[in-house]
Amino acid sequence: MARPMGSVRLKKANPSTLLLGAVLCIFIIIFLVSPSTPTKTARLAVNTASHHLSPPTSPYRKSSRPGELGPPPVTHYKLNNVTITPDPIANQEHVLILTPMARFYQEYWDNLLKLNYPHELITLGFILPKTKEGNAATTALQAQIQRTQKQGPEKDRFKSIIILRQDFEPAVMSQDESERHKMANQKARREVMAKARNSLLFTTLGPSTSWVLWLDADIVESPPTLIQDLASHDKPLIVPNCFQRYYDGDTKKMSERPYDYNSWQDSEIAQQLAAQMGPDDILLEGYKEMATYRALMAYMVTEQADKSLVIPLDGVGGTALLVKADVHRDGAMFPPFAFYNLIETEGFAKMAKRLGWQPWGLPNYKVYHYNE
Ligand code: GDP
Ligand code: MN
Numbered sequence: 001m002a003r004p005m006g007s008v009r010l011k012k013a014n015p016s017t018l019l020l021g022a023v024l025c026i027f028i029i030i031f032l033v034s035p036s037t038p039t040k041t042a043r044l045a046v047n048t049a050s051h052h053l054s055p056p057t058s059p060y061r062k063s064s065r066p067g068e069l070g071p072p073p074v075t076h077y078k079l080n081n082v083t084i085t086p087d088p089i090a091n092q093e094h095v096l097i098l099t100p101m102a103r104f105y106q107e108y109w110d111n112l113l114k115l116n117y118p119h120e121l122i123t124l125g126f127i128l129p130k131t132k133e134g135n136a137a138t139t140a141l142q143a144q145i146q147r148t149q150k151q152g153p154e155k156d157r158f159k160s161i162i163i164l165r166q167d168f169e170p171a172v173m174s175q176d177e178s179e180r181h182k183m184a185n186q187k188a189r190r191e192v193m194a195k196a197r198n199s200l201l202f203t204t205l206g207p208s209t210s211w212v213l214w215l216d217a218d219i220v221e222s223p224p225t226l227i228q229d230l231a232s233h234d235k236p237l238i239v240p241n242c243f244q245r246y247y248d249g250d251t252k253k254m255s256e257r258p259y260d261y262n263s264w265q266d267s268e269i270a271q272q273l274a275a276q277m278g279p280d281d282i283l284l285e286g287y288k289e290m291a292t293y294r295a296l297m298a299y300m301v302t303e304q305a306d307k308s309l310v311i312p313l314d315g316v317g318g319t320a321l322l323v324k325a326d327v328h329r330d331g332a333m334f335p336p337f338a339f340y341n342l343i344e345t346e347g348f349a350k351m352a353k354r355l356g357w358q359p360w361g362l363p364n365y366k367v368y369h370y371n372e
Contacts, residue, residue, distance in 0.1 A: 077207035077208070079207065079329075082094075082207070082208060082209075082210055082325070083210060084210045084211065084324045084325065084326060085231075085234070086231060086232050086233070086234040087231075087232070088117075088210060088211060088227070088228060088231045089117065089118065089228055092118075092121060093121065093210035093211060093231075094121050094122075094123070094159075094206075094208045094209050094210050094211075095117060095121060095122050095123070095209075095210065095211045095212075095213055095227055096122075096123050096125060096204055096205065096206070096209045096211070096212045096213070096325070097112070097122060097123070097124050097125070097212075097213045097215055098125045098126075098197070098200050098201060098204065098212060098213070098214050098215070099124070099125070099126050099127075099214075099215050099216065099217050100126075100127050100128075100193065100196045100197055100200060100216070100217065101126050101127065101128045101134075101137055101141065101217035102128070102129055102131075102133060102134060102137065102170070102175050102217065103133060103137050103175060103217060103218070104136070104137040104140035104141050104144075104217065105217060105218055105220060105370055106140075106144075107220035107221070107370065108217050108218065108219060108220055108370075109141075109144045109148075111219065111220055111221055111222055112124075112215070113148065113156055114224045115222075115224055115226055115227060116224045116225060117225075117226075117227040117228055119155065119156060119157055119158050119159070120157070120158075120159050121159060122158045122159055123158065123159050123160045123161070123162070123204070123206075123209075124158050124160075124161045124162070125161075125162045125163075125164070125200050125203075125204040126141060126161075126162070126163045126164065126200075127163075127164040127165075127166055127196050127197075127199055127200040128141070128163070128164070128165055128166065129165075129166045129169075129170040129196075130165050130166055130167075131170055133175060134165070134166070134170075137217075138163065138165070141163070142163070145161055149161065162203070162204050164199060164200060164203060166196055166199070167199075168192065168195060169192075170192055171185070171188040171189040171191065171192040171193075176372075177372050183284060183287050183289060183290075186282075186284050187282055187343065190282075190343045190344040191336045191337070191343065191344075192336075193334075193344050194334040194335060194336035194343060194344040194347070195336045197214070197318070197333075197334040197344070197345075198333050198334055198336065201328060201333065201334075202333075205325065205328055205329070209325040210324070210325055211227070211231060211322060211323070211324060211325060212322070212323045212324075212325055212328060213226075213227055213230075213320070213321070213322050213323075214318045214319075214320065214321040214322075214323065214345075215319075215320050216318065216319040216320070216369075218319075218369055218370040219242075219319055219320055219367050219368070219369060219370075220368055220369070220370045221245075221367065221368035222240075222320065222367040222368070223365075226240075226320070226367070227322065229307075229365065230322035230362075230365075231322060233308075233310055233360065233362075235310070235324075235358070235359075235360040236323070236324050236326075236327050236352060236357035236358060236359070236360075237316065237321065237322065237323045237324070237327055237349070237352055237357060237359045237360065238310070238321075238322050238359075238360045238361065238362065239263050239297075239313065239316045239317060239320065239321045239322075239359070239360070239361045239362070240320050240361075240362050240365040240366060240367050241258070241260075241263070241297055241298065241300075241301065241361070241362060241363055241364065241365060241366050241367070242258075242259045242260035242263075242298075242317060242319040242320060242366070242367055242368075242369055243256045243257065243258055243259055243366045243367070243368055243369070244256065244257055244258075244259040244368060244369045244370075244371050245368055245371060246371050256366075256368070258296075258298030258299065259298075259319070259368075259369040260298065260317035260319050260369070261285045261286035261296050261298050261317070262285055262286075262315055262316060262317030262318070262345055262346055263296070263297040263298070263313055263315060263316050263317045263361050264285060264292075264294040264295060264296050264297060264313065264314060264315045265294060265295040265297075265311070265312070265313060265314055266294055266314040266315070267292060267293040267294045267295065268293075269291070269292060269293040270283060270292035270293065270294050273290070273292060274340070274341040277341050279338060279341075280337070280338050281338060281341060282338045282341055282342060282343045283341050283342060283346075285315070285346070294314075294315070297311065297313065297361045297363050300363035301363055301364055302363060302364060305364045306364055307362070307364050307365045308362075308365075309362065309363055309364055310360050310361070310362055311360065311361050311362075311363060312358055312359070312360060312361075313349065313359045313360060313361045314349060314350070314353070314359070315342065315345075315346035315349050315350070315359075316345055316346065316348065316349040316359050316361070317345055317346075318334075318344070318345035318348075319367065319369060320367045321345070323352075324357075327352050327355070327357045330355050330357070331351075331355065332348060332351045332352040332355055332357065333348065333351065334347060334348045335347035335348070335351065339351060
């Protein structure tokens, strides 16, 4: 007759074996429930996406044990817990730096590395056109990424990096300054720029992003404290003054001049001009054929140069621009069409305003554009 083997064995086991078994069980349970020591990997794990379809602002790391994929997770994100405060470092707030890039400048990358906001809280996003120049820029960018993320010191490494290649044609084939800035080329060019920014924004903004810093690929100099300085003003969107260094042949010295004219306060005349325009026409700034008499932040540098002076704006440029992620989450984007006769970053300022978010500018706080 077959007897249940287990019961036989149990009956025969001597008490000391049972005790040993029980002690072993307790050890195993303690091992399973005790929290692992908060090592560097534990900190990383918090910021790591659990699935490759998770928002890309968190890097996804493949399971080290192959075949252990399990079902796709359902993830809850509590947006109310994502703080957006004037003290983003103390509150460990995540920053997404977004750069549309037609050309790669080493000075841009070097300046980016100098930003002293904790790099483990920064995700970088790039979008590059699929042209010969775009290909060259992608190669150069990837070489620097390799150097910083793999070979460089741990503290320089960014949390994650996303590179997008554009799925539409660039508007102006030539990136030469004179060709780029011809008035006739502006609408098509800014339409494409707007689409590039939107593609970049909508594919990278994650649930843990607190701030988005727009930073053009030709910004080669800024204070290392750029992010925390701009954030300290606690404004929905805030733009520094974009200047350019140049050699002054008259004084035989280096000097500087305003570069970006897209940050402005509106004028009666500009509004009257817009009222006479067709719905698809756009107002442009910085062309004498179209005098708008707007008050340009480029010309508002004050004598005392108080860096913390803030002014309300109606249009903003995007060379460097800090935006609270909630402004984008509410739906403010870069219109690639005439929106109140404004396009791209200027249209974005208008859209933010219509959503109840006031744009601001810092006339005396400067960043510098590359000089071609
Ligand atoms: P400007 O400074 O006003 O003359 O504008 P830029 O030509 O410098 O363009 C602004 C930013 O967009 C820079 O970072 C450029 O590298 C980038 N850019 C310009 N054209 C394109 C484009 O067609 N596609 C993408 N993805 N980026 C572009
Ligand atoms: Mn530029």
